[in-house]
Amino acid sequence: MSYILDFFKIIQDLGPTVMMPIIICIFGIALGAEKGKSARAGLTVGVGFIGLNLVIGALSTNLGPAVEQMIERFGISLSVIDVGWPATAAIAFASVVGMVIIPVCLVVNIIMLLTNTTQTxxxxxxxxxxxxxxxxxxxxxxGSQAMGLVAAILNMVIIMVIADYTASGVEETLGLPGVSLPHGFTAAYAPIAIVINKIIDMIPGIRDIDINMEKAQKRFGVFGEPILIGTALGIIIGIVAGYEYGDVLKLGITMGGVLVLIPRMASLLMEGLLPISDAASEFINKRFSNRGKVYIGLDSAVGVGHPLTLSVSLILIPLTVFMAVILPGNKVLPFADLAVIPWMFVLITPVVKGNGFRALINGVVVLAGGLLIATNLAPLMTEAAINAEYTMPSAGTQISSICDGANPLTWAIVRLNDFGWIGMGIVAVVAVALALINRRRIIKEAKELKSAQQ
Structure with a gap:
């Protein structure tokens, strides 16, 4: 077991830019794709991830100081520090559950595929x-590592079902055919967006408001393009932060560049994934008649580049800081994870079908709720960090994050476990029920596909 854990620890330490090309290449060969095509696909995906990381790094590097200056300018002081997703991921992987999570989740995915409870x-x-x-x-x-592992597995099962359910929207709205997004943070917001969307549909007048990026681009021409929208939003953030005019312009142009470059890096990823996706579909269709369509599950970074996702996120960054100050009960100072707000919207965007007004309403709701969730989970995250021997910012300080400290699904699973095995039983019933409903949908879809082919 120690050798197995050491092997997966090496994979984990490589990071996605190295790990993903290797996995994609091996996966392609296993599915029957040519070795050369598989190697090229893997390397192309790796290059796409490097490009995405560079652009996202530019986003974080430039937004971070602006947010910090904004906080100092308005004298904002809150007691719980947002340490960001890299620290959160390090705490997660350093836990006992994190040490075994990769092999366990691989087994869970295989079981779900064999039982037709996922297509991903x-x-x-x-x-x-x-x-x-x-x-x-x-x-x-x-106080139980076994309970923790069971919770992690049930979390994955729920996310895999959500990924399947939203895959058609990912294909249609985000332009990512054959891809689903089983991302533990991103997928958690899709059910909330569905509920909010249905509530808006019931309100006369409000339900007719549609701020559509594609329509805006047609109406305003060049002024509706992502490059100018990003530049304008960057300038506004710079002004709110109190930057000098030169720095305001630099931030604006950088944000405009981010809105242009992220979609192009995502398209490079898709170039690498398409032959693997085709090979997977062919492999499944030959060997299994009741599987329906098969999706490659990827990091939601591939969908961040949608103009609506980025535009709404840039609007919400200063708004989140403002909400943190005025929201009763909040103790979290949002900072390091403000740059991950676009990840919240990757699946919200398909749910609202590109409607900017509905996306903005969703954003205000999930971020306000997320700040309260992050506040509530801060003591537990702080204890988990201490258990993982994470270096705390200062003695007695509590930490949290937007990703995954503000995750509503994580919060629900954790708080249900306040009731011990009863709470875990409720989570298990929900996860199994969703998996069985998904199985029925998959089998029905497979039959329809088979009939259409005949």
């Missing part, structure tokens, strides 16, 4: 840390 082959194994984080917090609550 989740190759994004580095992001299994989201499930490990839930498990680490449950282990703190219950």
């Amino acid at each position: 082959i989740d190759v994004d194994i580095w992001d299994y840390w989201h499930f490990a984080f839930t498990g680490a917090l449950v282990a703190v609550v219950t």
Whole structure:
């Protein structure tokens, strides 16, 4: 077992830019694709991830100081520090649950595929840390590592079902055919967006408001393009932060560049994935008649580049800081994870079908709720960090994050475990019920596909 854990620890330490090309290449060969095509596909995916990381790094590097200056300018002081997703992932992987999460989740994915309870082959194994984080917090609550591991597994099952359910929207709205997004943070917001969307549909007048990026681009021409929208939003953030005019312009142009470059890096990823996706579909269709369509599960970074996702996120960054100050009960100072707000919207965007007004309403709701969730989970995250020997910012300080400290699904699973095995039983019933409903949908879809082919 120690050798197995050491092997997966090496994979984990490689990070997604190295790990994903290797996995994609091996996966392609296993599915029957040519070795040369598989190698090229893997390397192209790796280059796409490097490009995405560079652009996202530019986003974080430039937004971070602006947010910090904004906080100092308005004298904002809150007691819980947002340490960001890299620290959160490190805490998750350093936990006992995190040490075994990769092999366990691979087994769970295989079982779900064999039982027709998912259509997703989740190759994004580095992001299994989201499930490990839930498990680490449950282990703190219950005092049981076994309970933590069970919670992590159930979290994955629920996310895999959500990924299947939203895959058609990912294909249609985000332009990512054959891809699903079983991302523990991103997928958690899709059910909330569905509920909010239905509530808006019941309100006369409000339901007719549609701020559509594609329509805006046609109406305003060049002024509706992502490059100018990003530049304008960057300038506004710079002004709110109190930057000098030169720095305001630099921030604006950088944000405009981010809105242009992220979609192009995502398209490079898709170029690498298409032959693997085709090979997977052919492999499944030949060997299994009741599987329906098969999706490659990826990091939601591939969908961040949608103009609506980025535009609404840039609007919400200063708004989140403002909400943190005025929201009763909040103790979290949002900072390090403000740059991950776009990840919240990757699946919200398909649910609202590109409607900017509805996306903005969703954003205000999930971020306000997320700040309160992050406040509530801060003591548990702090204890999990201490258990993982994470270096705390200062003695007595509590930490949290937007990703995954503000995750509503993580919060629900953790808080249900306040009731011990009864709470875990409720989570298990929900996860199994969703998996069985998904199985029925998959089999029905497969029959319809088979009939259409005949």
